[in-house]
Amino acid sequence: MKRVLILTGTVAAIAFGGAIAQDKQLTIVSWGGAYSKSQIEAYHKPYTEKTGVEILNEDKSANALAGIRAQVEAGNVTWDVVDMLQADAQRACDEGLVMEVPHDEWLKAAPDGTPASKDFIEGTLGPCFIPQILYATMFAYNTEAFPDGGPQTVVDVWDVEKFPGTRALQQIPQKNLEWALLADGVETDKVYEVLATEEGQDRAFAKLDEIKDNVIWWSEGAQPPQMLADKEAVIATAYNGRIFNAQVNEDQPFEIMWDHQMFETDGWVVPVDTGNLDTIKDYLAFATDTQRLADQAKYISYGPARKSSAPLVGMLEGTDIDMKPHMPTNPKNLETAIPFDVQFWADYGDALEERFNAWVAG
Amino acid sequence: MASSRKTSRAPILAADGTPLKQALHRSQRAERRRAFALVAPLLFFLLIVFVVPILAMIWRSVYNPEIRGYLPQTAAALQEWDGEDVPPEPVFQAMAADMIVGIENRTIGRAAARINREIPGARSTVMRTARKVDGWSAPYREKFLDADGDWANLELWHILKRESRLLTPTYYLLAVDYEYNSKGEIAPRPEIYQVYTGLFFRTAWMSILITLICVVLAYPISYMLATQPTRIANLLLILVLLPFWTSLLVRTSAWIVLLQQQGVINELLVAVGVIGDDGRLRMIYNRTGTIVAMTHILLPFMVLPLYSVMKTIPPSYLRAAKSLGAHPFRAWWRVYFPLTVPGLAAGCILVFILAIGYYITPALVGGDSGIFISNLIAQNMQGSSAQLKLAAALATILLVAVLIVYWVFNKLVGVDRLKFG
Numbered sequence: 001m002k003r004v005l006i007l008t009g010t011v012a013a014i015a016f017g018g019a020i021a022q023d024k025q026l027t028i029v030s031w032g033g034a035y036s037k038s039q040i041e042a043y044h045k046p047y048t049e050k051t052g053v054e055i056l057n058e059d060k061s062a063n064a065l066a067g068i069r070a071q072v073e074a075g076n077v078t079w080d081v082v083d084m085l086q087a088d089a090q091r092a093c094d095e096g097l098v099m100e101v102p103h104d105e106w107l108k109a110a111p112d113g114t115p116a117s118k119d120f121i122e123g124t125l126g127p128c129f130i131p132q133i134l135y136a137t138m139f140a141y142n143t144e145a146f147p148d149g150g151p152q153t154v155v156d157v158w159d160v161e162k163f164p165g166t167r168a169l170q171q172i173p174q175k176n177l178e179w180a181l182l183a184d185g186v187e188t189d190k191v192y193e194v195l196a197t198e199e200g201q202d203r204a205f206a207k208l209d210e211i212k213d214n215v216i217w218w219s220e221g222a223q224p225p226q227m228l229a230d231k232e233a234v235i236a237t238a239y240n241g242r243i244f245n246a247q248v249n250e251d252q253p254f255e256i257m258w259d260h261q262m263f264e265t266d267g268w269v270v271p272v273d274t275g276n277l278d279t280i281k282d283y284l285a286f287a288t289d290t291q292r293l294a295d296q297a298k299y300i301s302y303g304p305a306r307k308s309s310a311p312l313v314g315m316l317e318g319t320d321i322d323m324k325p326h327m328p329t330n331p332k333n334l335e336t337a338i339p340f341d342v343q344f345w346a347d348y349g350d351a352l353e354e355r356f357n358a359w360v361a362g
Numbered sequence: 363m364a365s366s367r368k369t370s371r372a373p374i375l376a377a378d379g380t381p382l383k384q385a386l387h388r389s390q391r392a393e394r395r396r397a398f399a400l401v402a403p404l405l406f407f408l409l410i411v412f413v414v415p416i417l418a419m420i421w422r423s424v425y426n427p428e429i430r431g432y433l434p435q436t437a438a439a440l441q442e443w444d445g446e447d448v449p450p451e452p453v454f455q456a457m458a459a460d461m462i463v464g465i466e467n468r469t470i471g472r473a474a475a476r477i478n479r480e481i482p483g484a485r486s487t488v489m490r491t492a493r494k495v496d497g498w499s500a501p502y503r504e505k506f507l508d509a510d511g512d513w514a515n516l517e518l519w520h521i522l523k524r525e526s527r528l529l530t531p532t533y534y535l536l537a538v539d540y541e542y543n544s545k546g547e548i549a550p551r552p553e554i555y556q557v558y559t560g561l562f563f564r565t566a567w568m569s570i571l572i573t574l575i576c577v578v579l580a581y582p583i584s585y586m587l588a589t590q591p592t593r594i595a596n597l598l599l600i601l602v603l604l605p606f607w608t609s610l611l612v613r614t615s616a617w618i619v620l621l622q623q624q625g626v627i628n629e630l631l632v633a634v635g636v637i638g639d640d641g642r643l644r645m646i647y648n649r650t651g652t653i654v655a656m657t658h659i660l661l662p663f664m665v666l667p668l669y670s671v672m673k674t675i676p677p678s679y680l681r682a683a684k685s686l687g688a689h690p691f692r693a694w695w696r697v698y699f700p701l702t703v704p705g706l707a708a709g710c711i712l713v714f715i716l717a718i719g720y721y722i723t724p725a726l727v728g729g730d731s732g733i734f735i736s737n738l739i740a741q742n743m744q745g746s747s748a749q750l751k752l753a754a755a756l757a758t759i760l761l762v763a764v765l766i767v768y769w770v771f772n773k774l775v776g777v778d779r780l781k782f783g
Contacts, residue, residue, distance in 0.1 A: 063744055094489060166623075196483070205554070216647050216729060231624050234441025273432035343486065350749075351482035357738060360730045 001206030024284055025054045031085040033222065034245055038299035039083075041317070043287040052285070053279060064088060068097045068271050069315075077273045080280050086265040087342040087349075088326055090268055093128035098269040100127050106281050108289040110308035119131070119290070119306050121329075123339065124265045130288055131267035131305035133296065134336070136240040136328035137175055138261035140224070143253045144236035153259045157235055158183040158207070160214050165234030168227045171217035173356035174345055175237065175262050178338060180207035188336065192344045201352065206361055217360065242324050244301035248316065258333040263307060264340040303329030315330055416761070423754035425531035429477035429522060432469045433460040437526035440519065448514050454502040461492040479749070480521045487512040516546050518762050531757035558738065558756060561764070565735045568653065569717035573664075576655045576713050577706065583703075587665070588672035601670070605664040608724035614726050617655040621646040621727075647729030660716055664709035667780075671705030708780040711771055715764055735760060 028037045028044070036057055044055045060067055060170060064084040069092075071077045094097045103125060107116035117125060124131040139157055141150040150165050157179070169176055181316050184207045186194050188301070194200035218224050224238035225246040240261070246252040268288070270280055286292065293304035294312035301323060304310060313323050324330055328337070345352075376385035430437050435456035443449045464470030470492045471485075478485035487510045498505050506513040524534070524546060535541055539556040543549040550556070583602065587595050605613060620626045623642045631637045645651060657700060675698065683693035721736040728737065735756060742753035771777070 066744070066750075091471065091475070092486075094468070094474065096471060097469025230622065232622055300652075301382065343477070347483040347486050352481055355554050357741060358555050361557050361561060361733060 012016065016120065024052060024279075025056065025280060026080045027056045027058060027078060028081045028083070029058045029060045029064060029079050031061040031221075034241065034300055035302075038296050039287075039303075040298035041299050043292055046292070047283060051282070053283070065092055065097075066268075066280065068092055071093070072097045072272060075273070077271045077275075079271050080274050081283065082271060083132070083266065084269055086124070086126060086131070086237040087340075087345050088268065089126055089267065089269045089291065090342055092269060093126060097270055097272060098128045101130055101270070103130065106130075106284060110290050112308065116288075119308050119309060122304055124267075124305050128269055129265075129267055130269075130284060131265045132288065132293060133266050133302035134263050134328050135266060136258075136261040136263045136333070137170070137237055137300045137340075138240060139235055139257040139259075140228065140243045140254050141235045141237050141257065142228045144233060144253050145231065149304055150255055151235060151241050151257060153257075154179050154183045157257075158211055160211060162225050163235065164325075165214070166210060166232065167215050168224050168236035169215050170224075170231035170237055171219050174349070175340070176208060177201070177204040177352065177356075178262065179237075179260065180204040181205055182338075188260070188338055192341045196344065196348065201355070202284040205355070208359070223248075225252065225254070228252070231320055235333065238301050240326070241300045241302050248319070248321060256324055259336050261328060261333060261337045262340045263303075263328045263334075263337055264342075266302075267305065297323050297327065301325050302328040303327040419754045420758050423533050423751055423758050424529045424531065425751070426525060426528060426532070428473050429526045429574050430528055430687075432464055432473035433457065433526075434524070435460050437524060440523040443519065443523060444518070445520060445523070446501075448507070448516065449519055451501050451503045453519075454506050455500060455508070458495050458498065458502045461488075461495045465492050465496065467664055477521065478519070480525070481512075481515075481518060484512065484518060487518075500679065505532070520544070520546055528765065533749075533751045534759070537755040549619065558735070561733070561735045561738060562759070565718055568649070568732075568734070569714050569720075572653060573710050574655050575653070576661055576664040577710065580661055580668055580709065581702075581706075581752035584665050584668035584672055587669045588675075589677065602665050603664055604747070605658070610722060611726075613659055614655055614723050616647060617645045617658070617727060621651060643675055646727050647732075649726035649728075650730040651729065652724045652734075655723050656717060656720060659723060660713045663712045663716060667705040667708040667712065668702060669705075671702050673707075674716060675701045703775075707771075707775045711768070711780070712740060714767070715716045718764060718767075719760065 027036055028039075030039055031080050036059060040055075040057065044057075047053065048055055058079070061083050061289055063227070064082050065088045068077075068079065068082060071079065078287065082098075089098065093100070103117045103120075104115045109115050110119040115338065120131055121134065124134070139151065139154070143150060146163065151157050151159070153233075157167065178197055181194055181200065181204050182188065182189050182202060187202075193206060216227070218227065218236070221239050221242050221277075224236035225242050227233040228238075229250075229252055231248065231290065240256060243254050243256050247254050268284060270284075273282065288306075290306055290308045291312065293306050294309040294314075296302070297304055297309075298312045298315070300319040304313065310327075315321060316323055325332070327333070374382040376382045378385070383645075400437075439453045440449065440458035443453060449678050460473075461470055464473060472487065474485045474488035474492075477488060491506060491509050491513070494509060495502075512518060521542075524542065524614070532542070539551050539559045540548055541551045555629060576747075583598075587598050587602070590598065593665055618625070622628070623644060625646075625713060627645070628637075628642045632642065634638055637643065643656070653682045679697050679701070681691050684695045688696065719736055720734055721740060725737050725740070728734070739753045739756045742749045742756065
């Protein structure tokens with residue numbers, strides 16, 4: 001076992017170009033694409049300018065949990081700060097892979113003096129987790145496919161008679177099962193309660209069966225806008241930032257259906273045993289202050305996790321598009337929203353993923 | 363020489379009186395060392411990047427340290443437990459002690475994750491209780507049972523007892539759709555969870571099908587390549603090799619462009635009027651997509667060995683057979699075909715073994731009905747509920763299957779007869 005770990009460690013070290021932690025250097029792991037770009041513009045560039053600390057980006061967040069596990073087990077942690085989903089952060093925290101964060105000690109208070117722990121939106125802070133953004137996964141459609149008006153509710157998505165065409169869904173059980181139950185008439189606040197029972201799970205899969213023949217699956221966030229643009233699918237689940245990007249930058253005729261959007265938090269964790277904690281703390285304090293979080297929304301349509309940042313959100317950089325209505329946190333978009341239940345999926349994820357994989361392949 | 367043969371009983375001596383064998387051995391030692399030094403880097407490289415990882419993978423698929431490592435006292439205390447009723451106080455006491463250590467070192471989550479693998483929801487039970495346990499004092503049993511009803515679940519304790527062993531076959535059972543039932547017996551998993559056995563078979567038959575299609579397509583092409591004048595043959599060969607040199611991803615994406623519902627072929631068929639606009643064919647993101655794209659990608663591996671063998675068969679053989687009165691088919695079947703078997707066999711084994719472990723093409727064009735076992739291996743290595751050990755077990759089974767195929771093949775055809783080009 002030890003040998004494996006040393007080996008993985010060595011391979012990792014080579015792969016990461018020997019990015020040995022120095023005082024003047026931080027290795028930051030994130031999601032890549034438009035999302036990393038927004039972080040570089042809003043956080044990294046101003047920070048490097050201010051302190052001279054060089055920031056190395058790695059686009060490995062999709063497998064961040066497995067990566068941290070391997071690095072910590074090998075005793076060779078090369079990542080300083082890692083961007084991950086709250087659910088993964090909770091697991092990493094439980095497994096002792098990431099540091100516990102005293103939020104008020106590390107992070108800056110809001111401009112009006114509200115301490116950090118009160119300024120972040122309720123339920124987003126975790127013992128090891130510093131939230132940055134809220135993002136939504138929801139349905140979107142190509143308006144060209146529906147000249148008489150597209151689907152408005154999750155129930156419409158299941159109505160293949162009225163809204164014919166292929167649906168593109170993410171190839172994971174998360175969110176799909178919730179929407180299936182909603183389409184089957186379960187009340188919003190009962191969804192997870194029902195999904196925790198075996199009958200509820202059967203019910204969700206049975207509902208998914210109804211549209212299985214009309215479904216194609218995606219796995220990378222960049223796929224659904226592409227599938228909609230190619231009309232390979234007419235309705236797709238997607239991350240709201242990706243659809244916004246396609247609407248604005250590529251002028252695609254897409255419409256977001258905010259009904260029962262599911263929002264989720266993404267943020268920073270710090271792996272245990274990294275070298276330069278002082279620089280990391282300094283960076284995190286800078287990158288998660290009220291102004292910086294609001295700045296990020298200039299580059300991507302994800303909602304800042306601090307309440308005090310919301311009023312500061314302005315226009316999309318270089319345009320006169322007001323970002324506020326495009327935020328998942330915009331009150332109008334939140335009307336029927338469901339908070340993604342991190343705890344539920346930590347408990348039932350293993351079993352439901354297995355069942356889902358079997359269902360998809362079968 | 364003549365004299366040495368006469369005295370063959372006595373050892374032959376070198377000039378200095380030592381036996382010749384020894385002297386030769388000594389004088390060649392330096393050379394052998396030098397030769398070994400030349401291959402040593404490759405040997406070392408193979409050991410590091412091939413043998414060690416495979417052994418590590420096999421080790422990983424059975425290694426099961428979580429319960430024993432992170433709940434050591436509980437594991438020890440449970441050995442005494444008869445399994446009939448909720449364990450007695452000493453077990454709970456051990457559990458409490460383990461939890462306090464686990465919270466301190468923040469390793470309790472690793473044990474909780476392991477139990478959650480077996481009982482969905484057990485992670486929360488363990489974590490919630492572990493956070494409270496520090497404030498409790500003996501006796502613990504009642505407090506555990508009050509805190510969470512799940513602690514009265516006998517299955518949980520059976521699993522803890524069973525999985526406190528260091529090596530476990532659990533992941534191999536899962537990999538063939540079996541599991542331990544609540545009584546601790548090995549039983550098939552509920553149907554809704556069964557996926558791997560079916561996928562192993564699907565992977566096998568689709569690989570065989572792809573190999574057969576490759577044979578049917580490659581045989582005439584190779585024959586043409588081998589019999590045309592050099593100038594034309596070279597041109598044709600480039601047509602075969604050009605896609606071979608193109609990136610796998612590019613070729614797969616090209617098939618997506620061609621086959622998708624708004625793609626070239628469908629557009630063409632709609633324009634010509636063969637199908638209606640709402641009757642567009644689904645040729646990708648399903649089994650068809652995988653078979654078409656993989657056949658194309660693997661075709662050169664069939665063409666090249668066939669071509670290299672056919673190139674060496676003198677055309678006069680066929681002419682001779684025909685001039686002796688054989689029907690052209692008979693001449694081909696009795697004379698030409700047997701001579702191409704080494705190339706054909708080499709092509710088949712190459713294509714089949716490459717196909718059975720294929721990952722990227724089925725992932726991109728396979729949709730749900732066209733994915734292979736390797737896609738589920740990859741799926742088990744990614745994401746937040748990565749199950750590396752299950753992935754390792756699946757991969758080991760695949761490896762063994764390939765080795766068996768190779769062994770059978772060797773028995774039937776003989777690997778030394780193969781001609782890879």
